[in-house]
Amino acid sequence: MTAKPAQTAVLYGAPLSLYSGKLRAYLDWKGADYTEVLSTPDVYRDIIIPNVGRPVIPVFQTETGAVLQDTTLIIDHCETELGGPSVYPATPRQHFAALLLECFGDEWLVIPAMHYRWNYNEEWVYGEFGKSALPDGAPEEQYAVGKERGSTFRGFVPMLGINDQTIPAIEASYEALLADLNTHFAAQPFLFGSRPSIGDLGLIGPLYAHLYRDPASGEIMERLAPNVAEWVRRMVNVQTPQSGEFLAADEIPETLLPVLTRMMAEQVPYLEKVAAMLGDWLAANPGTDIPRAVGMAEFTVEGVTGQRIAVPFSLWMLQRGLDYLGTLEGDDRKACEDLLRACGGEALIGFTMPVRLTFEDHVLKAS
Secondary structure (H helix, E strand, O other), rough: OOOOOOOOOEEEEOOHHHHHHHHHHHHHHHOEEEEEEEEHHHHHHHHHHHHHOOOOOEEEEEEOEEEEOOOHHHHHHHHHHHHOHHHHHHHHHHHHHHHHHHHHHHHHHHHHHHHHHHHOOOHHHHHHHHHOOOOOHHHHHHHHHHHHHHHHHHHHOOOOOOOOOHHHHHHHHHHHHHHHHHHHHHHHOOOEOOOHHHHHHHHHHHHHHHOOOOOHHHHHHHHOOOHHHHHHHHHHHHOOOOOOOOOHHOOOOHHHHHHHHHHHHHHHHHHHHHHHHHHHHHOOOOOOOOOOOOOOEEEOOOEEEEEEEEHHHHHHHHHHHHHHHHHHOOOHHHHHHHHHHOOOOOHHHHOOOOEEEEOOEEEEEOO
């Protein structure tokens, strides 16, 4: 099913939505002609659920009426349709690193994003949920309906591995990441120069919609990492669409190595466990649709170990970078492998996916 064709593209999203923030930043930098429509209950009922099959945002309706879901697929669609300067660097190391950092932002930084939202900003966020659900309601009405709707998201927090045991480590890791990014953005406007990349877009979702925009965590970012806050503002308040260049000579700034090293130390071991669990699950459930989670997987942050849901979709995001690495040969391949070795990412050189994953018709599938 497709929605009726529109004169311009439509982004169905919400200000507090992590992935809406990612897609909006891309569309604004790309100079896309689009309208943003708040994802009210009527929009979920009439547009999103009939077309996507579940209540999820953002959703993007093209001018022809096609409805797309998942920010990565939407961005790739727009890259093809709109042309112009790309958020994908043309050189191998920058392209590869950008894909890795998109995966890191999209799939791993949801942990601090959800922690700070629900353990620092809970009461405020209920009001924000209410503004989406009841945009014309009085503040007390918005809070009441927002608390009802937001409680579902609050319930996800323990499943993400966020609890009394892991919270101190999550905060230490996040503050260390802020410090590393603060150093980097003191020297560069974006990750790889003066143009935002797909890696910047992966980071902007959690770092804007939750960790900057939510007031208590926003104060923390402004205080500890003012250069990161300035980068957020550059990403979400685009002054000159399609502007900027990536660094010459395929340069990866030294200031990015600590960020990549953190990804390799924290996220990649977890993804190795998820890959093994998915392989076992597929062997035990042949011909069955892949679920959103295949159990609970161990993860370690700052020396503290916890359990969080094992999400196969994260493997699809990682697969994008691995696929690109697989296309490289000779010096280009060696340059990317050397980059991995420099940040402790040797595990990705021989990373084995249990099955090839595709995301089609809004569903993750084994192919």
